[in-house]
Amino acid sequence: MSIISPALKGFIKLRQSAIDNFVLNPIDTQQQVFNNLISSAQHTEYGKRFNFYRLNTVSDFKNNVPITDYDVLKPFIHRIMEGEQNILWPSQISWFAKSSGTTSDKSKFIPISKESLDDNHFKAGKDTLALYLKQFPQSDIMSGKCLVIGGSHQVNQLNTESFYGDLSAVMLQNMPLVGQWVRTPDLSIALMDEWEQKIEMMAQSTIHDNVTQIAGVPTWTLVLIKRLFEIAGTDNLHDIWPDLELYIHGGVSFKPYRTQFQSLFPKRPIHFQETYNASEGFFAVQDDLTQEGLLLLLNHGIFYEFMPMEEVGKEDGKTLSLKEVELGKNYALVISTNCGLWRYTVGDTIQFTSLNPYRIKVSGRLKHFINAFGEEVIVDNADYAIAEACHQTGAQVNDYSAAPVYMTNETNGAHEWIIEFETPPNNFEAFVSALDLALQHINSDYEAKRHKDIALRRPIVHIMPINGFKNWLKDKGKLGGQHKVPRLSNDRKFLEEMLPYTKR
Known part of the structure; x- marks a missing residue:
């Protein structure tokens, strides 16, 4: 770690300064994000349809742009998948994150712009690390590699210029060189489609690496660890990776898995850090590992609205801005993003656990x-x-x-x-x-x-x-x-x- 320590310290200082800024100025930060989104998209087809150039305030935006979901935006997204551009967002979009679908579709395909990668997903990933290192400044986490348990990747046959895969696979394929340097396994393994073979090759290829952190959904992480235990003949993950200190998890509730994960480290506990991200965006990260709430990321290309549960399902359902929310109440999360999702209902319900700073927890889905x-x-x-x-x-x-x-x-x-x-x-x-x-x-x-x-x-x-x-x-x-x-x-x-x- 000593070789990269000065650069790492500079990185932490830079990112923490940016985080402190939006924590101290949450309302102004969100207003700036809103202004940038509207200005950027005013000449897109969607922006012209709803007269973005006339939307000077958030109130104008709410009164003139409808609440949407995937089914509403699907016709626009399918046109982008077929090669049309400047539909929902001005920059060229060639990547789509595939996730589980709606009632009418087996899968959703969320457009991923360069801006959403750089200013949301990758930026939030850096901030996740910065927040961890702020809490544990003596950490040696950067002396080893991050085991990333990615998804599948395959070419979208509708257009040779368009590609789709799980969000993790899209990120792996587009990750900056420095990110590729600190992650494992090799990209050819991380992006394999056949999961049984993939787990085997991941286990064989990483068992001798110096893994200091793991990022992945608990389900697949446990499958991989079980195979590693079989190969190594142990039930202590520190026997395989003695410097492992952090597991970054998200995607599903960690409560049913916490005890099982703790049992993987019988002699020395590790840290668990929760994130809240989806194909549509990276929304929040645990900034204090002693608390349940996750810090809402306010300067990452997403403008947030919060719909009270009594408004859900109404044709003209009202939403609240950040300064109007209350602790402990359920809200449906509504987002507008730098990949062209406009007033989009994610499908999750959240509660605020803190208003200074703004911290949230996922409380459920809009449906059973x-x-x-x-x-x-x-x-x-x-x-x-x-x-x-x-x-x-x-x-x-x-x-x-x-x-x-x-x-x-x-x-x-x-x-x-x-x-x-x-x-x-x-x-x-x-x-x-x-x-x-x-x-x-x-x-x-x-x-x-x-x-x-x-x-x-x-x-x-x-x-x-x-x-x-x-x-x-x-x-x-x-x-x-x-x-x-x-x-x-x-x-x-x-x-x-x-x-x-x-x-x-």
Whole structure:
């Protein structure tokens, strides 16, 4: 570390100064971001359609530009994928981040501009490191490499000039040379599509590296670590990487995984730092590892609005600006970004844990969901899969509920279902298989996690006797039209309550 220490200290000072500036001046910073976004995009097709040149205030913006989601912007995005430019954002866009889709699409393709890479994703990555080093100035983290567990990458066949992949893969492909120098494994391995082979090659190629930090989704990280333990014949990750000190995580809640990760370091604990990023942008990072909240990144090419839950779903739903939010209330996150997403609902709900500085935590999704492994299964996905399985096996379903089975050191995760049939399937195992395959068909992230059982096993399905769900609701004092069985839950609370009713 001594060789790069002066440069590293200069980098920390520069980034921390920038962070301090937006922390001290949050409202002015967001106003500057807003002005830059509107000015940059006023001559795009979208900017002309909504008269960006006339939008002098945030109030003008809210009154004239509609709230959107992926389905609204999809026609514009597809035109960009086919080679048209200056549609949503002025600079040329050749990269798209693929993520799990909406009700009508298996996958979303989020445009990634040079500005969104440089001023959002990469900048936020640097700030994540700067914030860590500010808390731990004696850290030796830069003496080794960062193990990055990336996604898949393949050419978009619609246009030879356009490419798509998981966000992590897009970032790896476009990473500056200095970033390539400090990361591992080799790019050819990091961008492999076949996950079983990829995990094996990652394990073999990194086991002798000096890894000081890991960045990745908990699910895949655990799969890799299990393989490393098999190769090395140990259950202590410090036996393999003695200088490992930081795990940067995001994408799914870390609560179910924390104990399991802590057990990987039985003699000396490491630090865990949470980030909140998505294909649409990098939004927040944990600046104090002793607190739950994440520092909202205010000078990273994103203008934020916050929609109270009572406004969600309204055609003219009202949003709040940063200075209007309150602690502890749920808001739907609405963003406008330097890749051309305008008043875009991310789909997450957040709460503010602090207003000075502005810190947030992700409180859920706008719909019931399961996202324990990064699969982002929503009720619409589950409804489709149930209907398809019923169609194939002659079944009729009254109700259902599902929740995750978390990974352990011995087994991979799974989804556990309780289903009440009005008409049982003609073949129960065929029903389970059809359910599983239909979910893979409608949700590309679930499909990736199920591939060769590498992260998710086959679903576990229990049959609920007729009126079982009704009895559960009755016993809870919630029998009535306004009370419904939760279709999907991201924890096991309801499922554990329901399981005894399957045996009555």
